[in-house]
Amino acid sequence: MNVNVVISSDYSIISVEGRVDTTNANEFEKAVMEVVASGINRIILDCSGLNYISSSGLRVFLIVQKKMMASKGELRLCSLQPGIQEIFDISGFTSIFSIYPDKDLALK
């Protein structure tokens, strides 16, 4: 798993690559929460490189979403691979996340 953060005055972009599962969900949570804790409340989670996510990983997404909702910020997901999209569909998460086909659309 690789997490890359680009801070911006507009939407800060967090790119996550590889697998997010039980073994590294905590690491992922820590990396993401650092950004959130710094007061940034407009975030795009770029999932173009994400090819597996377990329920532990989904929990991190949910935590960020809750934080954004609490701080009246916004979390946008973009570029979900079909397998990830499937998981979001099955779990009903599609209804609580803003999901965009690609980064450009998410930035608009």
Add this chain to the structure above:
Amino acid sequence: MKKTTLSRHIIRNVLLFCIALFLVTFSVYYYFTRNTIRETTRENAIFLANNTVNRIEQVLTPAEKIPEIVAKMLESAFLSKDSLIPFLKSMLSINKNVYGSIIAYEPDYFPEQGMYFAPYVCRQGDTIHSVVLGDKNYEYFYMDWYQIPKMTNAPYWSEPYFDEGGGNVLMTTYSVPFYTYKDGKRTFSGIVTVDISLEWLTEIMSQVKILNTGYAFLLSRNGVIITHPNKDYVMNQTIFTIAKENNQPAMRETGRNMIQGKSNFESAGFRSKWKAGKLWINYAALPSSHWSIGVIYPDDEMFASLHKINIILLILILVGLSMLSFVIYKIVNKLTSPLKHFAASARLIAAGNFNVHLPEIKTEDEMKELHNSFSFMQKELGDYIVTLKDTTTAKEKIESELRIAKEIQMSMIPHIFPPFPDLPQIDVFAVLKSAKEVGGDLYDFFVIDGNKFCFAIGDVSGKGVPASLFMAVTRTLVRSISDKESSPSVIVGTLNKSISLNNESSMFVTFFLGVLDLSNGELKYTNAGHNPPVIIKKNKEAVMFDKTKFIPVGLFEDFDYGQSSIQLEPGDKIFLYTDGVSEAENSESELFGDGTIMDIIGRNVTAPPRELIHKMEEGISAHVNGFAQSDDITMMTIVYNG
């Protein structure tokens, strides 16, 4: 394997070195000593030869003077014819070495004497006899002693001979020619001789001793043996006949050199039948008589003393090496004896006795270092084992607690099949296999109000103890809510509300809950973010439920859950599962997948619940092929019999 001790090893190496050193030293010593002995013996032999030559010359040279003086006297006509015999007699009486003497004149020198005139005196016992020799039977002019000096105009030593008339003693004769003036002209007039006994010669020669049995011999100018310890040779053999007899060309060569009057200072070697072993010879010539003295010494005697010293040396060295071995053995044993104790201690430590006593080392050397290392290892091992024991105990305690937790968790879900023997309308079978001791999956089913069959399946986010606690909370809440409610959406909504409150950890449960009315087959259900179950309708292709719009339970307390409803016909089945089934991975990270689930169901549409689940387990097992299970696996099948 043969055990080699350190001392044996060291002794072997030191001994090999010492022996090599000794061999080199000994070879050098032997070589030089041998050469020195050879040189000394050779010098001794040359000295003896020369000394003997001098001693013989001391006798022969004065003997030569006598006839030479007589010759001068005759030449100067100092002696009259009649005074010759008295003169010779008095000469003999004062020269003990002279055995006889003759003055032999040329034929017809004194006309009044006739053809022959040779006055002769000789010893016979203690008296001196005289006679005038020469007649038809003894024509002395033709004798060697007369002829040779006459021809050569030079004095002549005859070959030695046995004087048969004079007591059979070895004699030699010295002949000197004399001249007188006839008509003013110096003319050869005769020969003066002296006969010398050679008994003293034998005496002188026999005094020559070299080594134990070394000896000297004397050769005449023709190579005849004059003196020799072997009496048989004397006057009977020449050096050449002996050389031929013994087949020794070297001896013949030596003989030639000797009779040519040469001296040799380099030893020549040969063998002889007369004397065993190799013999060496040095020789020197007698200048007057052209005889030659040979000094012979045996090769083996020359080095006898050296061989004796060698044997003593060898014995000394053997004794020395034995003592050296013994001393090395003692030293090495003393030095290494702690090692044996260390080895024993190491075995005891390996067997777990960390308090074993180490050998005491009083020296401040490598052995002390070893002792300290050992002691350190002993302490560290002891500490490590104590820590390990503590850790193991703690781990075992946790494992034991986890086992108990698993039992408790398993006891919370129904696990007796068939569960409702008195309800023929339904049959259920379910399995739950946690990836760890405890897991976050759950299933449950129970009957509400006697004719409503409620069933649920769920998957808590994450794994292990936190998930299992969350699962227990969920299961307990479902049961308690269902006591009062029978609508799936209400049950799930209430559950969500309860869980979402104070959910600091943001954990959630995907949850499917259905309520089947056993009287008419109507199934009402709510799917909160769970994998869609499969409905297997009789005589139709199995299909998955529609994907849900509802999010998992535990996220937002005021989320509004709805419900759906379908009509089941007798024989219809529902297969529910968690993502541990669809996402079961093999070593290539390939997922089991919904497609495979549908395939297996398609091949087993008529199978009863238990068999269908077994087929699914076989499929999963074949797919993962021994790869470790990473997520909890839960499956439940319900058949509605109407």
